[in-house]
Amino acid sequence: MPDGSLNYTAPLPADEPQWNSKPAWKLPGWVEPIVVASILFVAMYMTRRRNFRILGKSTYQNGLLDSVDSTASSDSLLDYDSDGEGGYEDIFSTTKHVPKKRNCWGVIIPMPNTSRFKNNIHSRILQRFPFLIEMFYWIINYAFYRFTAIASQRLYAGTGIWNAAQDHGIAVLEAEEFGWLSFLFPIRELDVQRWFMNGHQDALTILNKAYALIHIPGTVGFICWYYYVAPSFKTFATARRTMTLTNFCAFMTFILYPCMPPRLLPHEYGFLDTVRHDDAQSVWMSGKYVNTLAAMPSMHFGYAFCIGLTLIYHSGIFRRTLEAGEAKKSTFWKIFYLGFGIAYPSFILTVIVATANHYFMDAMVATCFVFLSFACNKVFYVFIPLEDLLLYLIRAEKPVPTTGDRFHERGGRI
Incomplete structure (x- = not known):
């Protein structure tokens, strides 16, 4: 072992499997960005506000948007105002563009009322395509992820981030093998990868592509x-807030606890970087600012687990009542969403372990972060005043979301 102080051992069997597959066909680097951009722009189009024109008089029937004398901000319809943070009194005020009253941890903060900018061209573009706001949120998320590599390297500049991450990765293996929670990890990551490498290499090739x-x-x-x-x-x-807060919990962990994935551990530990062997890397996971020492926790699994829980909720099987306006689902769709909600995170867990990109403990920590983030997701309300300031600086009004509108118009039967 590279460090005599570490007592975890993973002896290699005499018949160590060899990776015999030929590298899978590699997608051109421009394909993934085009796919993601296409998904976003299709969603932007599908969720557009109907009967609302960017130029000229709109026929959209909502006084909050098109009334000349309206003093209300469109975000008075958003969910955070239900907790008394948006100031519904603006709607009925006789004073034009009165300040919003934001409740930040019990402190009332007056903020600029951006409704005065509702007829600016970029405001009307946002009102026509409100999903643009969601796209902006996720660009910020991705930028913060890129920042973690820089921050972690500077934090561990003295001791060396590579050595620290390697020690942390080995410590995770030791904790799974000998720690007080070892009963939660009856199967080793190495055994999973070797099972696929011994007679199931075609399946592993599929998992490599799935990971990327x-x-x-x-x-x-x-x-x-x-x-x-x-x-x-x-x-x-x-x-969305739960996924975002899970992100930020993970980002802080990436910075404070860099962890080497199994595939990068010394050869003595027996793991193989199958994704790179198959030349199946994602274009999003390459480049100067990608954090390769961010195994703990697994955001592959964190996202998948959050998606799975949402799908199970959406199935309606474990809810006694439907939300207002929600159509009742058929038995087929209930079972479909339930099954997919269980199968998707299970598949991703198999992917991240078989490809030696994560430890089982990475998935367990990600699961804990998802539950914690769900319980604390409203912490993001503290940023509403900052959003008000940003909108005021760019002279824009926040759009009324169209979530579910088009779907419910079509009957909402799934």
Whole structure:
């Protein structure tokens, strides 16, 4: 072993399997960005506000948007105002553009009322295509992820981030093998990978591609789909905030606890980087600022678990009542959503372990982060005043979301 102080051992069998597959066909680098962009723009089109024109007089019937004398901000319809944070009194005020009253941790903060900018061209573009706001949120998320590699490297500049991440990765293996929670890990990651390498290499090739190609497009596709079908913006926003807070919990862990994935551990530990062997890397996971030492926790599994829980909720099987305006689902669709909600995170767990990109403990920590984030997702309300300031600076009004509108118009039968 590379470090005599570490007592974890993973002896290699005499008949160590060899990777015999030929590298899979590699997608051109431009394909993934085009796929993701296509998903986003299709969602933007599908969730557009009907009967609302960017130029000229709109026929959209909503006084909050088109009334000349309206003093209300369109975000008075958003879910956070139900907690008294948006100031419904603006709607009935006789004073034009009165300040919004934001409740931030019990402190009332007056913020600019951006409704005065509702007829600016970029405001009307947002009102026509409100999903653009969701796209902006996820660009911020991706930028923060890129930042973690820089921050972690600077934090561990003295001791060396590579050595620290390797020690942390080995410590995870030891904790799974000998720690007080070892009963939760009856199967070793090495055994899973070797099972696929011994007689199931075609399946492993599929998993390699799945690891590279499902994570970003799949998550983006889910956000787009759920914005379209969610029974209410409040329900959609809860899922989105949960995923976002899970992200930030993971980002802080990436910075403070860099962890080497199994595939990068010394050869003595027996893991093989099958994704790179298959030349199946994702274009999103390459480049100067990608954090390769961010195994703990697994956001592949964190996203998948959050998506799975949302699908199970959407099935309606474990709910006694439907939300207002939500159509009753047939037995087929209930079973479909339930089954997919269980199968998707289970498949992703298999993918991340078989390809030696994550430990089982990475998935367990991600699961804990999802539950914690769900319980604390409203912490993002603290950023509403900052959003008000940003909108004021760019002279834009936040759009009224169209979550579920088009879907419910079509009958909402799935």
